[in-house]
Amino acid sequence: MHAPQKRIPLRVEPLEDRTQLSMFGMFSSVTVQMDLMKVRADVQKLQSDAVALAPTLQKDQMALQTAISDSATVQAAKMTLNNDLAAWLKTFQTDVQAFKSAADAAARGAAGAQLFHDWQNAVKTLQTDQAAIQTAIVNDAAVGAAFMQLQKDATPLQADQAALQTDYAQLLKDL
Numbered sequence: 001m002h003a004p005q006k007r008i009p010l011r012v013e014p015l016e017d018r019t020q021l022s023m024f025g026m027f028s029s030v031t032v033q034m035d036l037m038k039v040r041a042d043v044q045k046l047q048s049d050a051v052a053l054a055p056t057l058q059k060d061q062m063a064l065q066t067a068i069s070d071s072a073t074v075q076a077a078k079m080t081l082n083n084d085l086a087a088w089l090k091t092f093q094t095d096v097q098a099f100k101s102a103a104d105a106a107a108r109g110a111a112g113a114q115l116f117h118d119w120q121n122a123v124k125t126l127q128t129d130q131a132a133i134q135t136a137i138v139n140d141a142a143v144g145a146a147f148m149q150l151q152k153d154a155t156p157l158q159a160d161q162a163a164l165q166t167d168y169a170q171l172l173k174d175l
Contacts, residue, residue: 029174032171032174035167035170035174038167039164039167039168039171042167046160046161049157050157053153053156053157057153057154060149060150060153060154063146063149063150064143064150067146068143071137071143073136074133074136077135078133081129081130081132081133084129085126091118092115092122095114095115095118098111098114099111099115
Protein backbone atom coordinates (compact mmCIF):
# COMPACT_ATOMS: atom_id res chain seq x y z
CA MET A 1 0.00 0.00 0.00
CA HIS A 2 1.36 3.36 -0.98
CA ALA A 3 1.27 6.33 1.32
CA PRO A 4 -0.70 9.21 -0.18
CA GLN A 5 1.55 11.72 -1.80
CA LYS A 6 1.16 15.31 -0.79
CA ARG A 7 0.58 17.50 -3.82
CA ILE A 8 2.57 20.66 -3.98
CA PRO A 9 0.76 23.52 -5.69
CA LEU A 10 2.52 24.77 -8.77
CA ARG A 11 3.10 28.49 -9.05
CA VAL A 12 4.37 30.34 -12.04
CA GLU A 13 6.21 33.52 -11.33
CA PRO A 14 7.41 35.88 -14.03
CA LEU A 15 11.12 36.18 -14.52
CA GLU A 16 12.83 39.51 -14.35
CA ASP A 17 12.74 41.51 -17.52
CA ARG A 18 16.00 41.30 -19.39
CA THR A 19 16.90 44.04 -21.73
CA GLN A 20 19.70 42.21 -23.50
CA LEU A 21 20.81 38.64 -23.84
CA SER A 22 24.53 38.45 -23.56
CA MET A 23 26.90 35.55 -23.84
CA PHE A 24 30.45 36.68 -24.40
CA GLY A 25 29.20 39.56 -26.54
CA MET A 26 27.24 37.18 -28.78
CA PHE A 27 24.22 39.49 -28.97
CA SER A 28 25.99 42.80 -28.89
CA SER A 29 24.83 43.75 -32.40
CA VAL A 30 22.25 46.53 -32.35
CA THR A 31 20.29 44.73 -35.06
CA VAL A 32 20.12 41.51 -33.04
CA GLN A 33 19.11 43.45 -29.94
CA MET A 34 16.30 45.09 -31.91
CA ASP A 35 15.21 41.67 -33.20
CA LEU A 36 15.14 40.31 -29.65
CA MET A 37 13.09 43.27 -28.46
CA LYS A 38 10.63 42.67 -31.32
CA VAL A 39 10.36 38.99 -30.39
CA ARG A 40 9.75 39.86 -26.75
CA ALA A 41 7.07 42.42 -27.66
CA ASP A 42 5.32 40.00 -29.99
CA VAL A 43 5.40 37.21 -27.39
CA GLN A 44 3.78 39.56 -24.89
CA LYS A 45 1.16 40.54 -27.49
CA LEU A 46 0.39 36.88 -28.18
CA GLN A 47 0.05 36.18 -24.46
CA SER A 48 -2.22 39.15 -23.83
CA ASP A 49 -4.36 38.36 -26.89
CA ALA A 50 -4.66 34.73 -25.76
CA VAL A 51 -5.85 35.82 -22.33
CA ALA A 52 -8.26 38.38 -23.78
CA LEU A 53 -9.71 35.98 -26.36
CA ALA A 54 -9.93 32.90 -24.13
CA PRO A 55 -13.57 33.45 -23.04
CA THR A 56 -14.69 34.16 -26.61
CA LEU A 57 -12.87 31.13 -28.02
CA GLN A 58 -14.29 28.94 -25.26
CA LYS A 59 -17.82 30.11 -26.13
CA ASP A 60 -17.12 29.46 -29.81
CA GLN A 61 -15.88 25.95 -29.02
CA MET A 62 -19.00 25.26 -26.96
CA ALA A 63 -21.18 26.56 -29.80
CA LEU A 64 -19.37 24.24 -32.20
CA GLN A 65 -19.92 21.23 -29.92
CA THR A 66 -23.58 22.18 -29.51
CA ALA A 67 -24.03 22.46 -33.27
CA ILE A 68 -22.55 18.98 -33.70
CA SER A 69 -24.75 17.56 -30.94
CA ASP A 70 -27.89 19.21 -32.35
CA SER A 71 -27.34 18.03 -35.92
CA ALA A 72 -29.91 15.41 -36.90
CA THR A 73 -27.64 14.13 -39.67
CA VAL A 74 -24.69 13.70 -37.30
CA GLN A 75 -26.89 11.99 -34.72
CA ALA A 76 -28.26 9.62 -37.36
CA ALA A 77 -24.73 8.75 -38.47
CA LYS A 78 -23.68 8.15 -34.85
CA MET A 79 -26.74 5.94 -34.34
CA THR A 80 -25.78 3.89 -37.40
CA LEU A 81 -22.27 3.45 -35.99
CA ASN A 82 -23.64 2.36 -32.61
CA ASN A 83 -26.10 -0.08 -34.21
CA ASP A 84 -23.40 -1.57 -36.44
CA LEU A 85 -21.06 -1.91 -33.47
CA ALA A 86 -23.74 -3.67 -31.40
CA ALA A 87 -24.51 -6.02 -34.31
CA TRP A 88 -20.83 -6.82 -34.76
CA LEU A 89 -20.41 -7.55 -31.07
CA LYS A 90 -23.26 -10.08 -31.26
CA THR A 91 -21.69 -11.64 -34.36
CA PHE A 92 -18.31 -11.74 -32.61
CA GLN A 93 -19.81 -13.50 -29.59
CA THR A 94 -21.52 -16.04 -31.86
CA ASP A 95 -18.30 -16.62 -33.82
CA VAL A 96 -16.24 -17.07 -30.64
CA GLN A 97 -18.81 -19.52 -29.26
CA ALA A 98 -18.68 -21.48 -32.54
CA PHE A 99 -14.89 -21.53 -32.33
CA LYS A 100 -14.93 -22.74 -28.72
CA SER A 101 -17.49 -25.45 -29.36
CA ALA A 102 -15.85 -26.78 -32.53
CA ALA A 103 -15.41 -30.53 -32.20
CA ASP A 104 -12.36 -30.96 -34.41
CA ALA A 105 -9.55 -29.05 -36.10
CA ALA A 106 -11.47 -28.62 -39.36
CA ALA A 107 -14.47 -27.11 -37.57
CA ARG A 108 -12.15 -24.84 -35.52
CA GLY A 109 -10.41 -23.76 -38.71
CA ALA A 110 -13.72 -22.94 -40.38
CA ALA A 111 -14.96 -21.09 -37.26
CA GLY A 112 -11.66 -19.17 -37.05
CA ALA A 113 -11.88 -18.23 -40.73
CA GLN A 114 -15.49 -17.06 -40.23
CA LEU A 115 -14.43 -15.01 -37.20
CA PHE A 116 -11.63 -13.37 -39.20
CA HIS A 117 -13.94 -12.71 -42.17
CA ASP A 118 -16.58 -11.14 -39.92
CA TRP A 119 -13.92 -9.05 -38.20
CA GLN A 120 -12.67 -7.72 -41.56
CA ASN A 121 -16.22 -6.82 -42.59
CA ALA A 122 -16.84 -5.13 -39.25
CA VAL A 123 -13.71 -3.01 -39.58
CA LYS A 124 -14.77 -1.85 -43.05
CA THR A 125 -18.32 -1.12 -41.89
CA LEU A 126 -17.21 0.79 -38.78
CA GLN A 127 -14.68 2.81 -40.80
CA THR A 128 -17.42 3.69 -43.28
CA ASP A 129 -19.71 4.71 -40.40
CA GLN A 130 -16.95 6.87 -38.90
CA ALA A 131 -16.39 8.54 -42.27
CA ALA A 132 -20.15 9.18 -42.53
CA ILE A 133 -20.06 10.95 -39.16
CA GLN A 134 -17.19 13.15 -40.32
CA THR A 135 -18.97 13.90 -43.58
CA ALA A 136 -22.15 14.82 -41.71
CA ILE A 137 -20.18 17.17 -39.47
CA VAL A 138 -18.41 18.83 -42.39
CA ASN A 139 -21.60 19.24 -44.44
CA ASP A 140 -23.83 20.57 -41.64
CA ALA A 141 -24.57 24.29 -42.12
CA ALA A 142 -24.83 25.10 -38.40
CA VAL A 143 -21.56 23.32 -37.67
CA GLY A 144 -19.91 25.17 -40.55
CA ALA A 145 -21.15 28.52 -39.26
CA ALA A 146 -19.91 27.77 -35.73
CA PHE A 147 -16.53 26.67 -37.08
CA MET A 148 -16.20 29.81 -39.21
CA GLN A 149 -16.98 31.97 -36.15
CA LEU A 150 -14.30 30.14 -34.17
CA GLN A 151 -11.79 30.69 -36.96
CA LYS A 152 -12.74 34.37 -37.27
CA ASP A 153 -12.36 34.95 -33.53
CA ALA A 154 -8.99 33.16 -33.50
CA THR A 155 -7.58 35.31 -36.33
CA PRO A 156 -5.66 37.69 -33.99
CA LEU A 157 -3.84 34.74 -32.43
CA GLN A 158 -2.93 33.39 -35.84
CA ALA A 159 -1.64 36.83 -36.83
CA ASP A 160 0.42 37.00 -33.63
CA GLN A 161 1.91 33.58 -34.33
CA ALA A 162 2.75 34.58 -37.91
CA ALA A 163 4.44 37.75 -36.63
CA LEU A 164 6.52 35.68 -34.21
CA GLN A 165 7.60 33.33 -36.99
CA THR A 166 8.69 36.32 -39.03
CA ASP A 167 10.52 37.76 -36.01
CA TYR A 168 12.38 34.50 -35.40
CA ALA A 169 13.31 34.19 -39.07
CA GLN A 170 14.70 37.72 -39.02
CA LEU A 171 16.60 37.02 -35.79
CA LEU A 172 18.19 33.91 -37.27
CA LYS A 173 19.09 35.84 -40.39
CA ASP A 174 20.73 38.62 -38.34
CA LEU A 175 22.70 36.32 -36.05
